[in-house]
Amino acid sequence: MCGRYASSADAEWLEEVFEIDDVPDPLPPARYNIAPTDPVVAVVERAPKDAPDRVVRKLVELRWGLVPSWSRDAKGAARLINARFETLASKPAFRRALAVRRCLLPADGFYEWYTPDADPALPAKRRPPKQPFFIRPADGSLLAMAGLYEFWKSPAGEWLATCTIITTTAEDAVGHIHDRMPMTVRPDRWDAWLDPSVTEGAMDLLDVPGSALEAYAVSRLVSTVGNDGPELIVPLEES
Numbered sequence: 001m002c003g004r005y006a007s008s009a010d011a012e013w014l015e016e017v018f019e020i021d022d023v024p025d026p027l028p029p030a031r032y033n034i035a036p037t038d039p040v041v042a043v044v045e046r047a048p049k050d051a052p053d054r055v056v057r058k059l060v061e062l063r064w065g066l067v068p069s070w071s072r073d074a075k076g077a078a079r080l081i082n083a084r085f086e087t088l089a090s091k092p093a094f095r096r097a098l099a100v101r102r103c104l105l106p107a108d109g110f111y112e113w114y115t116p117d118a119d120p121a122l123p124a125k126r127r128p129p130k131q132p133f134f135i136r137p138a139d140g141s142l143l144a145m146a147g148l149y150e151f152w153k154s155p156a157g158e159w160l161a162t163c164t165i166i167t168t169t170a171e172d173a174v175g176h177i178h179d180r181m182p183m184t185v186r187p188d189r190w191d192a193w194l195d196p197s198v199t200e201g202a203m204d205l206l207d208v209p210g211s212a213l214e215a216y217a218v219s220r221l222v223s224t225v226g227n228d229g230p231e232l233i234v235p236l237e238e239s
Contacts, residue, residue, distance in 0.1 A: 002082055002145075002165050002182045004222065005110035006032040006134070006233055007041060009142060014059055014106055017142060018043045018190070022058040032108075032232045035225045036078045040064050042147060042163055043104040045194040057194065062103070066164035067152040068093045074152060077162055083148060085168040085183060088203060094164070097148035098203070100196045103163060104185060105145040108233065109136025111222055112178040112215075132222050133177050134233045138214040145182045146193070146206050171210035184209050 008030035011023050020043070028039045042062045045055045065077030070092075083094045113130040137143055149163040170181040185193045189205045192198050217236040221227045 002110050002112075002167055002180070003036065005034050005105075005145075005182075006108040007034060007106055008032065008108055008230070009106055011059060014041065014043070018059075018104070018106075019057065020059050021056045024059065024061075027059060028061055031228060032230055033222055033225065033228045034064065036065050036081045038064055040163065041106060042149065043106065043144075043190075043194065044101075044149065045196060047196070055195065055197075060161070062149055062161050062163040064164075065162055066093065066097070066148065066150055067160060067162045069096075069150055069152055071152055074154070074160060074162075080164050082167045082180070083164045085166055085203070085206065088166065094148055097150050097164075099199045101149050102193050102196075102202060103147045103149045104190065104194065105147045105163065105165060107143040107145055107182075109134050109143060109213075110145075110182060111135070111218070112174065112181075113223070114177045129220065130223070132218050132220060133215045134218045134222075134235075135174055135177070135181075135213050135215045136233075137209065137212055139212070143182075143209070144184050144187070144190070146185050166206065168206075168208055171208060174210075174213060174215060177215055181208070181213075183207065 015023050039061050045057050066080040067074045067077045088094050111132050113132050115130050116128040146166040147163045152160045166183045167180045168183050174181045183206045186207050193205045222232045
């Protein structure tokens, strides 16, 4: 799964990289320890209400943890932070969003926790603690994670916009740490992935970054949700 990630790019850089038409103010600040139900920055394409035939690419704020439009309440959002590629087209929670509400979630990288080998005879409190790793593009580029988003209306009439990250089986660069990893979309496929008029073949646009990623151990400070800052993504041997 992908349960924590870092996203520090400012609006100006994201506007240039993703060729954004509309940048609202303010956006969530740079974060190095984004957790489920936190607000996140996403790239979407939507048609304005006053110009339904014109699609606008926007930076928007979404809450991480999908709440399907038909949900009775928003309590299950933390369980839907990830959408498995293998069941993406069949699960009711994701099927409609896959067809028309796809997004990109810009990230510096994401975290996974590795459990060191230990004697199972030892009591749990004496076993080695999990070691967090930061996983990012080896060339230092931006990670454009593939996501889906939804709109949910509460019984009181309030709207909530939420999202989920699509994951798949991890390749060797990450697989020795965790068995799942986020999927991405290559820049030459961004237009098609974001276009809400493209309702079929969207899954063929997804990519597994695999060997393009690097992973290194970081401080266990990231394991506490309240901790944040660029020091969390510094390699352990340099901190």
